[in-house]
Amino acid sequence: MQVTIAVDAMGGDHGPPVTVAASLRFLEATPDARIILVGRKEAVQRVLDTTRSRALERASIHATTEVVEMHEPPADALRRKKDSSMRVAVNLVKDGVAQACVSAGNTGALMAISRFVLKTLPGIDRPAIASQLPTRLGVTLALDLGANVDCTPEQLLQFAIMGSALVSAVEGIERPTVGLLNIGEEEIKGNDVVKEASELLRASGLNFYGNVEGTDIYKGTTDVIVCDGFVGNVALKTSEGLALMLADYLREEFTRNGLRRSLALVALPAINAFKRRVDPRRYNGATLIGLKGVVIKSHGSADPMAFRHALRKAYTEVTHGVLERIEQRLAVTPAAATQPAAAAAGSGDA
Amino acid sequence: MQVTIAVDAMGGDHGPPVTVAASLRFLEATPDARIILVGRKEAVQRVLDTTRSRALERASIHATTEVVEMHEPPADALRRKKDSSMRVAVNLVKDGVAQACVSAGNTGALMAISRFVLKTLPGIDRPAIASQLPTRLGVTLALDLGANVDCTPEQLLQFAIMGSALVSAVEGIERPTVGLLNIGEEEIKGNDVVKEASELLRASGLNFYGNVEGTDIYKGTTDVIVCDGFVGNVALKTSEGLALMLADYLREEFTRNGLRRSLALVALPAINAFKRRVDPRRYNGATLIGLKGVVIKSHGSADPMAFRHALRKAYTEVTHGVLERIEQRLAVTPAAATQPAAAAAGSGDA
Numbered sequence: 001m002q003v004t005i006a007v008d009a010m011g012g013d014h015g016p017p018v019t020v021a022a023s024l025r026f027l028e029a030t031p032d033a034r035i036i037l038v039g040r041k042e043a044v045q046r047v048l049d050t051t052r053s054r055a056l057e058r059a060s061i062h063a064t065t066e067v068v069e070m071h072e073p074p075a076d077a078l079r080r081k082k083d084s085s086m087r088v089a090v091n092l093v094k095d096g097v098a099q100a101c102v103s104a105g106n107t108g109a110l111m112a113i114s115r116f117v118l119k120t121l122p123g124i125d126r127p128a129i130a131s132q133l134p135t136r137l138g139v140t141l142a143l144d145l146g147a148n149v150d151c152t153p154e155q156l157l158q159f160a161i162m163g164s165a166l167v168s169a170v171e172g173i174e175r176p177t178v179g180l181l182n183i184g185e186e187e188i189k190g191n192d193v194v195k196e197a198s199e200l201l202r203a204s205g206l207n208f209y210g211n212v213e214g215t216d217i218y219k220g221t222t223d224v225i226v227c228d229g230f231v232g233n234v235a236l237k238t239s240e241g242l243a244l245m246l247a248d249y250l251r252e253e254f255t256r257n258g259l260r261r262s263l264a265l266v267a268l269p270a271i272n273a274f275k276r277r278v279d280p281r282r283y284n285g286a287t288l289i290g291l292k293g294v295v296i297k298s299h300g301s302a303d304p305m306a307f308r309h310a311l312r313k314a315y316t317e318v319t320h321g322v323l324e325r326i327e328q329r330l331a332v333t334p335a336a337a338t339q340p341a342a343a344a345a346g347s348g349d350a
Numbered sequence: 351m352q353v354t355i356a357v358d359a360m361g362g363d364h365g366p367p368v369t370v371a372a373s374l375r376f377l378e379a380t381p382d383a384r385i386i387l388v389g390r391k392e393a394v395q396r397v398l399d400t401t402r403s404r405a406l407e408r409a410s411i412h413a414t415t416e417v418v419e420m421h422e423p424p425a426d427a428l429r430r431k432k433d434s435s436m437r438v439a440v441n442l443v444k445d446g447v448a449q450a451c452v453s454a455g456n457t458g459a460l461m462a463i464s465r466f467v468l469k470t471l472p473g474i475d476r477p478a479i480a481s482q483l484p485t486r487l488g489v490t491l492a493l494d495l496g497a498n499v500d501c502t503p504e505q506l507l508q509f510a511i512m513g514s515a516l517v518s519a520v521e522g523i524e525r526p527t528v529g530l531l532n533i534g535e536e537e538i539k540g541n542d543v544v545k546e547a548s549e550l551l552r553a554s555g556l557n558f559y560g561n562v563e564g565t566d567i568y569k570g571t572t573d574v575i576v577c578d579g580f581v582g583n584v585a586l587k588t589s590e591g592l593a594l595m596l597a598d599y600l601r602e603e604f605t606r607n608g609l610r611r612s613l614a615l616v617a618l619p620a621i622n623a624f625k626r627r628v629d630p631r632r633y634n635g636a637t638l639i640g641l642k643g644v645v646i647k648s649h650g651s652a653d654p655m656a657f658r659h660a661l662r663k664a665y666t667e668v669t670h671g672v673l674e675r676i677e678q679r680l681a682v683t684p685a686a687a688t689q690p691a692a693a694a695a696g697s698g699d700a
Contacts, residue, residue, distance in 0.1 A: 234577075
């Protein structure tokens with residue numbers, strides 16, 4: 001299966017030195033893939049000129065003139081920059097030239113442009129941000145991680161259907177378990193939206209495990225974890241902050257004095273193995289799920305290894321037919337869109 | 351200053367073997383403290399009989415007949431168990447016999463009983479759960495961690511005033527910085543409640559730092575972090591889950607084979623120092639803040655060391671005049687209670 005990925009070469013904190021280099025490494029490892037590097041021709045060509053990779057023949061440049069800045073208001077990026085590398089990369093998916101697009105750029109702009117250009121799938125109110133997190137037992141797919149601040153119970157159900165379909169297609173799990181993120185304090189179990197969503201999920205035919213708590217994310221209690229974007233984003237960012245702090249503490253303790261430093265040397269294999277297991281770069285690449293096309297968001301600060309993981313995610317979703325699986329599941333399990341179905345299908349734009 | 355603490359000796363997963371043992375250790379280290387052990391007389395006496403501690407003379411038993419179960423509905427505990435160790439411990443604070451109470455029991459029941467017996471402070475709608483978290487720079491006080499699922503902007507302001515007063519009194523920081531937990535995605539910055547709370551905080555005269563993200567919690571960006579109880583609970587529980595997973599990973603890597611195990615032995619001082627720094631027992635003890643009395647909730651699974659930390663927290667809050675400081679700050683910074691002030695002052699009960 002031939003897969004073409006449109007890469008927003010200008011996106012992210014580093015631009016072409018990361019995106020182009022990672023694209024070539026990805027192509028070397030993936031013989032049936034092609035990449036269209038979308039961006040300023042000279043900037044992209046400059047990185048291509050530094051390599052003699054045999055993968056070069058499967059990479060092409062699509063020249064654009066504009067760049068969406070990392071902190072540009074999404075509405076501005078959408079309205080004014082019709083020739084941005086991000087917009088054109090998404091257009092290539094819309095036109096069927098590419099089967100997926102990957103960007104490390106401005107998340108809000110990528111979401112706004114993708115919704116406007118690709119539209120949402122029938123029955124989906126708004127796309128969500130979905131990403132895999134490592135757990136004790138493997139991985140779990142969590143969504144929404146920041147696209148939708150306030151969600152209706154119906155939207156949470158939609159997330160569950162989409163997340164379940166994605167895990168089913170990619171991991172080969174027939175009926176992934178779905179957990180609804182809630183709190184465990186005894187006085188009041190969750191808010192009204194979560195209570196209603198819980199009832200919808202119970203009646204949905206999905207493999208609904210029930211409510212889960214924050215601790216369950218890393219326990220790997222369920223294959224999919226559903227929550228609104230505010231809660232999901234806080235959980236994700238809190239995890240990032242804690243992991244960084246613990247890594248710093250560990251480094252400090254192993255370099256506190258000369259003796260400790262020499263101990264660190266002997267302990268290095270174990271420490272490195274530990275670091276590899278929790279390396280966030282291995283989990284880079286969030287899916288903007290619910291669109292009529294595969295769009296993967298890479299972390300803005302991604303290095304080539306991390307960006308390569310995002311490319312691999314795009315490739316996997318295409319080859320495993322994630323979009324088709326989501327559409328099938330939506331047809332079987334009507335998602336009770338909050339908006340009238342026709343509107344949701346026709347105009348995913350804001 | 352003589353401080354008397356009422357201890358719910360029956361609370362928690364272990365009851366007297368933990369609560370009574372920890373109380374004696376605490377008394378040994380704190381000569382001006384007294385403890386009233388509230389619970390079933392024989393169960394408490396049995397633990398007291400195992401020791402010859404010179405602190406025994408500052409511990410007394412207040413016999414009760416009932417126990418609130420860990421998973422009992424709070425409303426049942428409140429209505430039916432008038433002679434529970436938890437209820438009587440809170441009563442002792444209300445009656446001025448003790449200056450604080452500590453329980454490792456059912457959180458919801460402790461909250462319901464405390465609100466009913468002690469009432470909320472004037473200007474406070476509902477109490478919150480506040481707890482210190484370790485950061486790269488020291489500690490931060492986060493609230494609410496689970497008592498209030500949906501909060502009004504005014505309640506978030508109340509949390510900020512109370513948290514700021516607590517940190518000011520205990521840590522000796524004149525004007526603690528306050529951060530409002532929000533999400534950083536570019537498309538939509540937070541929901542309406544957070545936006546309104548942000549405006550209230552800006553006008554409050556508090557040292558409002560602005561919005562912070564999940565990553566800022568462990569960075570130690572601000573002295574106080576304010577959020578609603580749903581988000582705070584998820585952030586806390588997610589952190590617990592991640593820390594446990596990382597600790598497991600570390601152990602696994604250092605015991606993977608015989609060679610690694612012997613490396614672990616030499617690396618032990620560094621690993622132990624690391625563990626001590628992040629030991630959750632050191633942070634045990636959450637304040638039910640906003641009540642007319644000091645009530646500290648210990649983790650249900652606390653061991654004697656962890657429970658001792660909760661006792662120390664109660665002692666510190668009393669000796670540092672936290673309640674008085676909160677009342678002063680509420681008088682200076684009217685908290686714009688959601689309910690009419692008279693109702694909020696008069697009836698904190700549900």
